[in-house]
Amino acid sequence: MTEALSRSPLARFIALVEQRLGLHYEPEQWGELAPLLFERSASRGMEGYLSLLNSTASEAEWRALAERLTVGETYFLRHPAQLEVLMSKVLPSLAQPGAPIRVLCAGCSTGEEPYSIALLCREQGKVDPSQLRVLGIDVNPRAIAHARNARYSPWSLRSVPQALRERWFQRSSEGFFLRPALRDQVLFEERNLLEDAPAFWAPASFHVILCRNVMLYFPAEVTRKIIARMSQALVPGGYLFLGPSETLRGISEDFELLRSADAFYYRRKAPAPAATVAEPVSTPVPATVKAPVRQPPPMQEGLDALLPLLDAERYAEAWARLDALPQAALPQGQLLRAVLHLNAGRFAEAEHAGQQLLSMRDTEASAHFLLGVCLEHSGDEAGARNRYAAAARADPTFALSHLRAGTLARRAGNVAEARVALRMALSLLPQEKPLRLTLFGGGFGRHGLMQVGLRELQACTEVP
């Protein structure tokens, strides 16, 4: 107690945040929280505020802090290889006539992940959608309200093919509204993963839990506690999906690691043999899941070292490391910074950085592309198309700029132009630079982008 009181108010605030929300901050990040502490404590003083946070009357304040402190980055059809295995193997293996399949998305943010599952279930028809029960939970009340409202920006739909957009969303001047048939299939609940809630986590409550890109920010002991709770709440032989850069190594012995194509996931060990849907992975453990949670992948020299972090969507870490590199001031470093702004949804900053990079020979094509993405986000598809065309002029081998230009030309009804651009994209994609795929591929690999290009080209021929 005496020790706690002798620590600075900021240190005590940070300890309370970790204890209540699980969010861990390294000492070098503490300064980022100081303005928030000043703001929130202005009316009652630091000591009064810290006492409030410790008291039973603090519920509303913790909800407000959850809104300010959590990182909600998400989008539809994220980590497609995992969704593919979920749809094609895991859910069909769990289906029994008339029995529900219960799926929990823990840390669902604004709802894109649970809705993606409902959408794919309808699209692929391997499981009866009426059997599927999807529940999304998140500690951030604003995210849950957004999820229930089901209105999304083009940025959230950046990985959704055109045909699916048209089938499942209604476009209006305010954004894309998910159609009620899907919206009503998913339930949402505000819930803190750290809170003891024995009834919610009762044994065998769920067949599948997705907790992707949530525990990256938690210390290992918090992760251990939450995983133990999830393990108990899964049916024996139930499945757990973590984000591609998260792992249970050193966290839990309750699960076996499975692999299917490019996806890694876990199955709760069952006393009796469970239905096999994929081969358990023996050593060596794949590189993407080797490192313990929060431990960065092995570093390479210079800016290249940031690429694995970008691939794993660990943007905050990439940002911190970029700042520490001497190359950060070079055009390529500035380009990385601009892409990090983009991925965090800070479009004004990304646009500003993109404008500055236009005049530099090494980054001109990428800068045009980046500005095109910003324009797409703001709904200006014609402007974006011009930018992608400019990117292709600056570097004619830039496959992704042909791909985006072709996609937008088709959407605008200019099928002839779309065909030329898409054919160009398909011929160039096999050689597209890995750096560009990482920076601008939207999480699709080379193969995924080829599929997107082929689908777009096919859609051109379908237009009368």
Ligand SMILES: C[S@@+](CC[C@H](N)C(=O)[O-])C[C@H]1O[C@@H](n2cnc3c(N)ncnc32)[C@H](O)[C@@H]1O
């Ligand atoms: C980066 S988003 C991941 C969204 C989604 N799972 C995905 O992969 O696209 C992380 C989410 O975890 C939520 N979160 C963080 N701490 C949490 C906690 N203690 N309890 C419940 N949700 C939490 C955040 O509010 C945020 O919406």
